[in-house]
Amino acid sequence: MTSQNSSEVRVRFAPSPTGYLHVGGARTALYNYLFAKKNGGKFILRIEDTDEARSTEESLRGVVDDLAWLGLKWDEGVDPVTLKDFGPYGPYRQSERLEIYKKYAEQLLKDGKAYYCFLTDAEIEKQREENKAAGNFHVNSPYQDWSLDKALEHIKAGNSAVVRFKTKGLQKDYILHDLVRGEVKFPSDMVGDFVLLRSGGMPVYNFCCVVDDYLMKMTHIFRAEEHLPNTLRQLMIYQGLGWAAPQFGHISLILDEDRQKLSKRKGAVACGILKQEGYLNSAVLNYIALLGWSHPEEKEILSVDEMIKAFDISRLNPSGAIFDRVKFKWMNSMHLRALPNTELWQAIQPYLAKENMQLPQDPTWQDKSLNLFKPYMEILADAVELYRPLDDKSYAILPEADETLKWEPTKAVLTAWSDLVKAHPGDYMSEEEFLKYQDEVKNKTGAKGKNLFMPIRVAVIGKPHGAELKILVPLLKKSSLVARAEQALSKT
Numbered sequence: 342m343t344s345q346n347s348s349e350v351r352v353r354f355a356p357s358p359t360g361y362l363h364v365g366g367a368r369t370a371l372y373n374y375l376f377a378k379k380n381g382g383k384f385i386l387r388i389e390d391t392d393e394a395r396s397t398e399e400s401l402r403g404v405v406d407d408l409a410w411l412g413l414k415w416d417e418g419v420d421p422v423t424l425k426d427f428g429p430y431g432p433y434r435q436s437e438r439l440e441i442y443k444k445y446a447e448q449l450l451k452d453g454k455a456y457y458c459f460l461t462d463a464e465i466e467k468q469r470e471e472n473k474a475a476g477n478f479h480v481n482s483p484y485q486d487w488s489l490d491k492a493l494e495h496i497k498a499g500n501s502a503v504v505r506f507k508t509k510g511l512q513k514d515y516i517l518h519d520l521v522r523g524e525v526k527f528p529s530d531m532v533g534d535f536v537l538l539r540s541g542g543m544p545v546y547n548f549c550c551v552v553d554d555y556l557m558k559m560t561h562i563f564r565a566e567e568h569l570p571n572t573l574r575q576l577m578i579y580q581g582l583g584w585a586a587p588q589f590g591h592i593s594l595i596l597d598e599d600r601q602k603l604s605k606r607k608g609a610v611a612c613g614i615l616k617q618e619g620y621l622n623s624a625v626l627n628y629i630a631l632l633g634w635s636h637p638e639e640k641e642i643l644s645v646d647e648m649i650k651a652f653d654i655s656r657l658n659p660s661g662a663i664f665d666r667v668k669f670k671w672m673n674s675m676h677l678r679a680l681p682n683t684e685l686w687q688a689i690q691p692y693l694a695k696e697n698m699q700l701p702q703d704p705t706w707q708d709k710s711l712n713l714f715k716p717y718m719e720i721l722a723d724a725v726e727l728y729r730p731l732d733d734k735s736y737a738i739l740p741e742a743d744e745t746l747k748w749e750p751t752k753a754v755l756t757a758w759s760d761l762v763k764a765h766p767g768d769y770m771s772e773e774e775f776l777k778y779q780d781e782v783k784n785k786t787g788a789k790g791k792n793l794f795m796p797i798r799v800a801v802i803g804k805p806h807g808a809e810l811k812i813l814v815p816l817l818k819k820s821s822l823v824a825r826a827e828q829a830l831s832k833t
C-alpha cells in the first residue's frame with residue numbers, strides 16, 4: 342500500500358452545488374475548519390459538481406457566499422470572489438477533473454478490479470424483480486469475467502457500458518474505526534458491484550471522492566452520518582487502488598424538535614435566510630458547534646477562537662442533536678448584546694433602510710438608543726419594530742386609539758402633556774423628567790391609571806398599547822413629541 346507521507350492535517354468540505362447551504366452542511370464545514378485550525382492544518386473547499394443536471398453556478402455562488410459570511414476561510418479551493426481555483430492540488434471542481442478520474446478508472450480496469458458492464462436498465466430491473474424475495478439485491482453481471490480486450494471491442498462495435506467496481510474477493514467484513522462513532526462494522530454482503538463511471542463516462546460521487554481525497558492528500562474526513570454506506574464503497578475503492586484510506590468521522594444528524602430530520606417546515610435552516618433574518622454569523626457558528634459537540638467546561642457562549650482552542654473530536658457526540666429554535670434565538674441575542682454599539686448600529690442599518698426609516702445621525706443618540714433597545718433585540722430584524730416608533734414618518738394615530746381619544750379626561754391630559762413638552766428646555770428629556778411630567782399631568786387633570794397613561798401613549802406612539810414610554814420618550818426629540826401631541830389633540 343502506498344501511504345501518504347504528509348504529517349500535515351488536511352480536511353475538506355465538499356459541497357455539491359445543487360441547493361443552498363443549510364445548517365447541517367455549515368456544521369460539517371465548521372467541524373472540519375475547527376479541526377484544521379486546532380491542528381495547524383489546512384481546510385479545503387472542494388466542489389462536487391459531477392451531477393450535471395442538478396449542479397448550478399448560482400448554487401455554487403450561494404454556498405460560497407454563505408461560507409464566506411460565516412467566516413470559515415478556506416486555504417485551498419475556489420476563490421470566494423472569482424470562483425477560480427487556488428491552491429496546489431487543483432482543479433478543485435470535480436467537473437474539471439474528469440480526465441483524472443478516467444485515468445484511475447482505466448487503471449482499475451487494467452488491473453481487473455473493475456469491468457465494463459453492458460447490462461441494460463431493463464435487464465437490471467428484471468434481475469431485481471427475480472430477486473425480490475432475497476431482500477438485499479446485488480447486480481449479477483455476466484460481464485465481470487470478460488477480458489478487457491473483449492469488452493473494448495464490444496464498445497467499438499457501438500455498445501455502451503458502465504464501469505463497475507468488482508467486489509469479488511473484497512467482500513469481507515469491513516471494520517471502520519470511526520472517529521465519532523467508534524467501531525462500525527459493515528457486513529460483507531452489504532454492497533454488490535457498483536458503478537464507477539456512468540455510460541456517458543461521467544464518474545459517480547464515491548469514485549471521485551476517493552480519487553480526490555487521496556490526490557488532495559486528505560488526512561481526515563468529517564462528514565454527515567448519512568454517508569456511512571458510501572464509506573464502505575469508498576474503503577473498497579481505496580483497497581482496489583492500493584491506497585491507504587484517510588481517517589473517517591461521521592457526524593450525527595441534526596433533528597427537529599419532533600426528532601425528525603431537520604426540515605424547512607418549522608423555519609429557516611438555510612444559512613442565507615438566517616443571515617437575512619438577522620442572525621449573526623458568530624451566533625450561527627456558536628449554536629451549530631454545540632449541536633453535536635460540547636465544550637469541556639460546558640461553556641455555551643463561545644467565539645470561534647474559543648472553539649478552536651477547546652475543539653477535541655473526542656467530544657463529538659454520536660447521537661442526533663435537536664435544533665432548538667428558541668435556544669438559537671437566545672444565543673443570537675447573547676452575541677448581539679456582546680457587539681459594540683457602533684458595530685450593532687451598522688448591522689441593523691440594512692433592516693431600517695429597507696423600511697425607509699429616518700433616524701438621528703448623532704452617534705450619542707444611536708448609542709443611547711441601542712443601550713435601551715438591546716435587551717429587547719434577539720435578531721437584527723427586531724430593530725425594525727423597536728425603532729419604528731422613533732421614526733416621525735411612521736407616526737400615525739391608529740384606529741385602535743379611537744376609543745381612548747373619546748374618553749372624557751383625554752383632552753385635558755393631552756393638553757397638559759403638550760404644554761409640558763413645549764415648555765421643556767432642551768431637545769431631549771430624560772427618563773426622570775418624563776416621569777415627573779407624567780406626575781404633573783396627573784396632578785393637574787386628576788386623571789390616573791389608564792385614563793392617564795393611554796392618552797399619553799397615543800400622543801407618543803399613536804396607539805394605547807405598546808413599548809414602554811419611559812424608554813421611548815427620552816429618544817424622541819422635543820419637536821417630534823410636540824408635533825405628535827398636537828396631532829393626537831386634534832383628534833379629540
Ligand code: GLU
Nearest residue numbers: 355356357389550564568
Ligand atoms: N458532496 C457530498 C455532499 O454534499 C460530500 C460528501 C463527502 O463529504 O464526502 O454530501
